[in-house]
Every structure is written in structure tokens, then in C-alpha cells.
Amino acid sequence: MGQEQTHLAERLEAAGRRVAEHPVAPIFLERWSSRAFSGEPIPDAALFSLFEAARWAPSAYNSQPWRFVYAKRDTPAWPTLLSVLVPYNQAWADGAAALVFVVSKASFTPPGKSEPTVSRSASFDTGAAWASLAFQAHLDGWVAHGMGGFDDEAARKALNVPADHRIEAAVAIGRRGEKAVLPERYHAGETPNGRRPLRETVFEGAFPAS
Numbered sequence: 001m002g003q004e005q006t007h008l009a010e011r012l013e014a015a016g017r018r019v020a021e022h023p024v025a026p027i028f029l030e031r032w033s034s035r036a037f038s039g040e041p042i043p044d045a046a047l048f049s050l051f052e053a054a055r056w057a058p059s060a061y062n063s064q065p066w067r068f069v070y071a072k073r074d075t076p077a078w079p080t081l082l083s084v085l086v087p088y089n090q091a092w093a094d095g096a097a098a099l100v101f102v103v104s105k106a107s108f109t110p111p112g113k114s115e116p117t118v119s120r121s122a123s124f125d126t127g128a129a130w131a132s133l134a135f136q137a138h139l140d141g142w143v144a145h146g147m148g149g150f151d152d153e154a155a156r157k158a159l160n161v162p163a164d165h166r167i168e169a170a171v172a173i174g175r176r177g178e179k180a181v182l183p184e185r186y187h188a189g190e191t192p193n194g195r196r197p198l199r200e201t202v203f204e205g206a207f208p209a210s
């Protein structure tokens, strides 16, 4: 970016607008993780469209290590899934239409082998599936907000997670709502955030020496 463009980008970002350094499809800038939900319930068909998008993610040997455990609001499983989130997340995620725990299976049996082996990429692959879910949610007019803030031990027990599986994250899904529905302390976060510049992330050939 030239200096003039950089200044413009800084001004737009200060006004809460996301600015790309290089051309990308609008969805990459438009998706963001709000915490305010409208209270609208999510129909099964809409929720399963999101799982369907995740289903088609790429994975090593097509091993598909992702697993999802979900509950919709006002169903018997909802209070259990909500209760294993940290209090900070419970306070806003309670307004979501669905909670999803994203789990990866650590072992798989490679093609032509009879014994399972530890997957090097189970978390990586499951991350791709979660991203697909989040982008499909955005395309369908839903927000999918990832959460690392949960009690792993309590979640493993409550969700009956098998031993060789790792809980990667939880996701709150719902229709975006007005920030007024949130306690005051969350209001400042109800705006799209920025990203560090690509030059700090991408290196040609090798990491820089210093």
C-alpha cells in the first residue's frame, strides 16, 4: 500500500471499518464475532447447513477428525452446555440460539493400514471445519462466535467426550442483536476489530533473522 492509501486505511479502521491490504472476497472482512444476539431461535435446517459446510472441509487423508456437540436454547441440553463456559462467556452466550462444542479426534487409521495412528493435523483440520461453519453462518445471516473460555474438565464430563478426543473450542450461534441487550461491559467490543499487517505474518523463504 502507498502512504496515502495507508492513511486512508487507518482512518477507515479508526471508524470501525475493516480494510484489506489486498483484494479479497467481501465475506472475509464482513464476518465478525459480535456478542449481542436477537433472541431468534435457529431452525434445525439452518443449523445443519452450518454443519454441512463444516463437513466439506479438507483434512489429512480425508480423515475428517471434527466432531460437534450442540444444544439449542430452550432444550434440555442447553443449561449443561452453557454451564461449562466461563462466567464471562455465559453472560453473553446465554442469548445465543445454539451452542456448539467443536471436538477433534486425535487418532485415525490411514488408508491401507489396520492400526490407528496419532494425527498430526487433527486440530488443524478441525480448525478448517470451524472456519467453514463460521463463514457459512455469515453467508446465511447468522453469527458464529468462537470461544476458548470453558472448563475443559467439566465439558469433557458433561459432553461425554471420548478419551482420545480434544475439545478445541465452543461456538455461540445466533442472529446478531442490538448491543443494548448486553451488559455495559461488553458494549465496547461490539464492533469489528482489525488485524496486524501481513508483513508481520508472511515471510518469503524463511523467518527474518531478528
Ligand SMILES: Cc1cc2nc3c(=O)[nH]c(=O)nc-3n(C[C@H](O)[C@H](O)[C@H](O)COP(=O)(O)O)c2cc1C
Residues within 6 Å of the ligand: 031, 032, 033, 034, 089, 145, 146, 147, 148, 149, 150, 168, 169, 192, 193
Ligand atoms: C478459538 C477461539 C477462541 C475464542 N475465545 C473467545 C472467548 O472465550 N470469549 C470471547 O468473547 N471471544 C472469543 N473468541 C473470539 C475472538 O476474540 C475473535 O474471533 C477475535 O477477536 C477476532 O475477531 P472477529 O472474530 O470479530 O474477527 C475466540 C475465537 C476463537 C477462534
